[in-house]
Amino acid sequence: MLELIRRDGLARICRLHTRRGELETPCLLPVVNPRLITVRPRELYDIFGFQALITNSYIIRNDPLTREAALRDGLHQLLDFPGVVMTDSGTFQSHMYGEVEVQNREIVEFQRDIGSDIGTVLDIFTEPEWGRERTAESIEVTLARTVEAEGLKGDMMLAGVVQGSVYPDLREDCARRLADMKVDVHPVGGVVPLMEHYRFADLVEVIVASKKGLRPDRPVHLFGAGHPMLFALAVLLGCDMFDSASYAKFARDDRFMFLEGTFRLQDMKALECQCPACAGHDLEEIRGMTHSRRTELIARHNLWVSKMELERVKRAILEGDLWELVERRCRSHPALLDALRSLGKHQEFLERFEPLSREHALFYTGPETLNRPAFLRYQRRSRERYQHPSTEVGITFEEPEKPYSRTLRGAMGSILEISDAHFHVISPFGPVPIELDEIYPISQSLFPKLVDQQTRERIDRLMEDLAHNHGYRMGAIWEGEGTLEILRMLSKGRGCFDIDMARVGAVADYQFGKGAAEALLEGNVTLVKSKNVDRIRNVLVDGEHVASLRAEDGFFTLHPAGARRLLGGLAAPRSRVVVDDDSVEFNRKGRNVFCSFVLDADPELRPQDEVMVVDGNDVLVAIGRAQLTREEMLCFRKGVAVKVREGA
């Protein structure tokens, strides 16, 4: 059973509960070949801290010695590994050597009988060069075998493999059908040839298609992926588990894995690695070692680099800069840049998991950054949810410093006056109404000063859209340092256009959807500002504290009075999470909402959204922040759905 602990978009840190205890993901399972040990399983567990490994049941079964030992003493004793042991079924061998002489039933039963914690169906490896038909047919066989395995697995966890070659629709369909079966782990199979040929863009398509079909409460295992250069990207797309024999295979022919790629010992001109395996050794010394000692050293290096990168990726999930990490990693090879660029096709899908905001600023690393779901999010919400202030009275500078001109368009940070007298800040997000210029990611983003062609053209296009969609007539543009501050002062000075009132209304609608501002702010509004900086902190309506504006991301934190107003103004299920009566009392006391008690939720919820927890009669129970999407809340049986801040 899988429990989600922390997440950033599709990327997640989870706990997989197994009969051998908990396995933290994302994780790498080193491949151990019992007939050719490079690094002892005990060392993998004790020194490297790998909680799980994967070995091949087909190889064990083919060798009478290992077969007997495994059946007699069990897999864990055979390998001397106290952690989780996953087994593969021989599918990869069939990919390598054509057929294998074993039946699905036999190999699944064997895995169960030797005490494998996670056994794998004997699926059919769909090769990238296969046609649709052959692929589709072989998927049917894989699925039939998975059904057969369900009945044989006993209390062993079962890995049901997503196949489908490079056909996204077949992958998604296969995944969807596997999601309905009694399977515990979902490897994405048949991808090794794609990785071997650096077809990373195709790999992205395969992973995304599989994720679309699978259910969120099962770990996704990228079968055969073990190169650290891929981890960040694969985790970003929602992969939880990796395995690899490469650390040892590469080591045997003197190849070092690095985040930047794989390097041959004979080509390397220096070794600056300080990993526990390399520290204190230099190239000459390593070249002088016996092959077996050298292989061990390089294998350990490869394992350390892999382990460290997974730790780095986890840290990025926790600190909110995984996208930045992925964009950096994908500059290591043009084929990875292709993969990064291909993410643009999936902005729509990724946006469904994009959090409301992040702790880390959004860094622009190149035009590919514009494909991040955060950009689509802003485009859509500002178009659908933003209404410019009704006031017809506007501010006008004494005299426009510069007239509107083509050359000025897209000058970042400059101000565009809309003819009916409200103002937009020009940014790579497009023209941003100044009322929204403090919400994530607008004011939490960093762009280079030298604007590239693609960004400039994007800005121009978005300005056209604005004029087009809203029928705005473009006004003057003002430029230069502090223009925005001047504007704010002016707007306050004149009082004709109250930027503060406009801001609370605009943010409410942007955050909770149209109608929210009306519901939340109906009445006599007072804004309490922080003394030191001139920023709105608390919003009171008719003397009641309805909401606070967070400094870090510019969005609202609701208070009970505000939540009740929203409940009244926004029709169910908007901004709601409905909980079971058994949960109500706990949540009233301020305890978190657990997935198993969620009856329903707003399908539009995004991670970190501010939500109202209600009972079956739509009565307010608590207020908090959603950790999951609706689908996830309803699917997971363990873990927190809503972090409750305040009971009602």
Next chain:
Amino acid sequence: MLELIRRDGLARICRLHTRRGELETPCLLPVVNPRLITVRPRELYDIFGFQALITNSYIIRNDPLTREAALRDGLHQLLDFPGVVMTDSGTFQSHMYGEVEVQNREIVEFQRDIGSDIGTVLDIFTEPEWGRERTAESIEVTLARTVEAEGLKGDMMLAGVVQGSVYPDLREDCARRLADMKVDVHPVGGVVPLMEHYRFADLVEVIVASKKGLRPDRPVHLFGAGHPMLFALAVLLGCDMFDSASYAKFARDDRFMFLEGTFRLQDMKALECQCPACAGHDLEEIRGMTHSRRTELIARHNLWVSKMELERVKRAILEGDLWELVERRCRSHPALLDALRSLGKHQEFLERFEPLSREHALFYTGPETLNRPAFLRYQRRSRERYQHPSTEVGITFEEPEKPYSRTLRGAMGSILEISDAHFHVISPFGPVPIELDEIYPISQSLFPKLVDQQTRERIDRLMEDLAHNHGYRMGAIWEGEGTLEILRMLSKGRGCFDIDMARVGAVADYQFGKGAAEALLEGNVTLVKSKNVDRIRNVLVDGEHVASLRAEDGFFTLHPAGARRLLGGLAAPRSRVVVDDDSVEFNRKGRNVFCSFVLDADPELRPQDEVMVVDGNDVLVAIGRAQLTREEMLCFRKGVAVKVREGA
């Protein structure tokens, strides 16, 4: 005295000869404050392997205790450091606290008297916000003080600091005047505020301007630069030495340096670092340490990260992928991306040091890659040196698979037929004549399949240029895998357009300049091909072996017969290095040409160019590859100017 060992463009690995022995650059000099030791100098030397450090003579002089000890026992004993000790003069203190009460004469003499190996003039720190005039005036004072110091330094090496705030012309002028003085090391000063405010694009301007003015045989020291995120970029621009107090300063307020930036201990959610300082510690433990222990640990971490990055940068110089490394590093922060983009302004300057070819393939990491000097090199040489084959008879495919069309333009790898029947491969380098498609960097470059807008528009523009400059009429375009191979087969099959003959001629002109093909190939040409792959290996004319075509970069290796032909056909000084008579006999025996014996050379020489070594009467002495440009050969007094392959 500086000796260049290996180089890639302006980046270089050198040996600085000092009275304390050799110092390998690029290197970092940790700043040691004798009154506040964080990591003991002895440990810096023994454990970290820092061969040099920098300390502040002004601080030592102001404290009676340290002053007496330094004068009595010398600086090295005071610090217990056996390596090279450089001293600063108090300039930074004047930047920090306004004035300093010491004279240039006093502080220079003091540095000399306490046994500093490299002493620094009391220059005037030009602040970024200063106006031109004030900056220009203060430079005069700095230069006057430098002249004064020349007379006082004794056998201490003297550091003459380049100042000039953010005015490139003032920086270059200051540098040029310093180059004429008896100075040994050239710090680039006044840059700390730029780095503190992430003004990395301005930093690039300052470094480039200084490099333009300075002489190549002196090390350039980027004063106060100690963040590893900057090393790769600064070394690419020709910086040799760095120093920093940051490792300790940052450590004191709990900040970890990483390649990706600086992270506060309290903000960090995890620590995956495996450097010798961090290995075995976790965040909780570190947070629990006493401040002094924590400071030491973080300082050591900061030093390890810095040292490792410099090692990584050296490795990149050796392996030929420093540009790739810099482009990756500059994705860590938008301000670094600005710096990377600003390199485009200096393509012209950088091209003068761009090697003929590299071992490592050229990787495309984004539109910024198009600013690499390799692109300018190809544009220029193909325009100036390429002549399309005289043959009027052409190949035509049985039927064009696709007609020429707008949508097809810029489709990489497709073939463009020029109306007079020769052929270009369409690439981000522009349309490349198929005769040139095997030279570096054309066939040694990797681009993503998904072509970005900027690259596509560039390709289109270059195709227009081709049509325009050569008056070509665009023919059909053929596309698809292996088109080029089909074309080659056809061309061979028909024999009408001999691709091989065309290739040797085109490469000769491209490599040595117009007229080279005529001189080299006059007569009866035979091409010897490698048996296994269908590639030209050796070129014989009238039975004489004149040249070989290198598989790795597609350029010629000359043989004596070929060299003599070129000497006859190309007027001096083209492709020549003229050596002193004292050197002639050694070089004839195949020994390398050393800088001190070079009388003159072709000003158009580029590193790795194939050159003819001649005596004063233009008689061939040897053949080899240039390691340096003409200016460098004439400037350096130590080191190899030409790696001789064969004496004549």
